[in-house]
Amino acid sequence: MSDVYRKREQLKLYLNGVKSVIEETCRDEHVSLPARQVLTAAVEAICSALSRWDIPFITNADKSWRDIMQEVSHDSSVLWNYLTVLRGPDSQVACASTAKAILTCPLRGRCVHALGVKEFSILSAGEIKRGFINIYEHRNELNHYLRHIVAIWNTFYPPLGKLLTDVFFWDNIEPRKAAIQYIELLNRWLRSKSVIVDLKDEIGGSNE
DSSP: OOHHHHHHHHHHHHHHHHHHHHHHHHTOTTSOHHHHHHHHHHHHHHHHHHHTTTSOOOOGGGOBHHHHHHHHTTOHHHHHHHHHHHHOSOTTSTTHHHHIIIIIHHHHBSOSSSOOHHHHHTSOHHHHHHHHHHHHHTTTTTHHHHHHHHHHHHHHOHHHHHHHHHHHTSOOSOHHHHHHHHHHHHHHHHHOSOSSOOHHHHHHTTTO
C-alpha cells in the first residue's frame, strides 16, 4: 500500500469520524435549532465529499454547473456572477440564443436538462465566427450580460476576460479574429482541472 493511498484512506476515516460526531451532536436536545440546521448541512457536505472520494480528478469539461458552483461557492461575489451568467441574456434581445450558445453554454458544463458544453462543442469555427459578429452588432443591448460574462472570466481565466473586453467593449480586435482566439483559450480552460486557473501553474504546464 503506497503512502499516498494510506494517507487518503486515513483522511476518509477521519471524515467519517467527524460525520459521526456531528450527527451525534445534532441529536442532543441542548443544541439549538439554528445550530442543528448548520450542522446538518455540514453532514450533507461531508457525505457529498465521501461519495466522490474515489472519483478521478476531472477537468472543467467534465464538470456540471453544480460542480463549478460548489468550487467557487467560497466567494459570494463570484458565485453571484456565475449564477447570473447561467441564466443567459434577456430573451428579447435579437441574438440572445446565439450569445447563450457561444458564451453561456461552455460555462454551464455538462447539463442534462439544459444546453451546455456538449452543445457548444458541436458548433463549427465558422458558426462561432458568425456568432461573434452577431453578438458584436448587438453588444449595446447585451451590455449587462456581457459585463457579467467578462467578470466571471476575469476570475476563472483572465486571458478570456481580456479577450472579450477587447472585442466587445474596446474594439481592439476584430470579431472574427477574436472568435478564433476564444476557441483556443476556452479549450485551454476546459482542459484545466481547476475552475479558477492559476496562470503561474498554466505556464508551468501543470493544468494541461
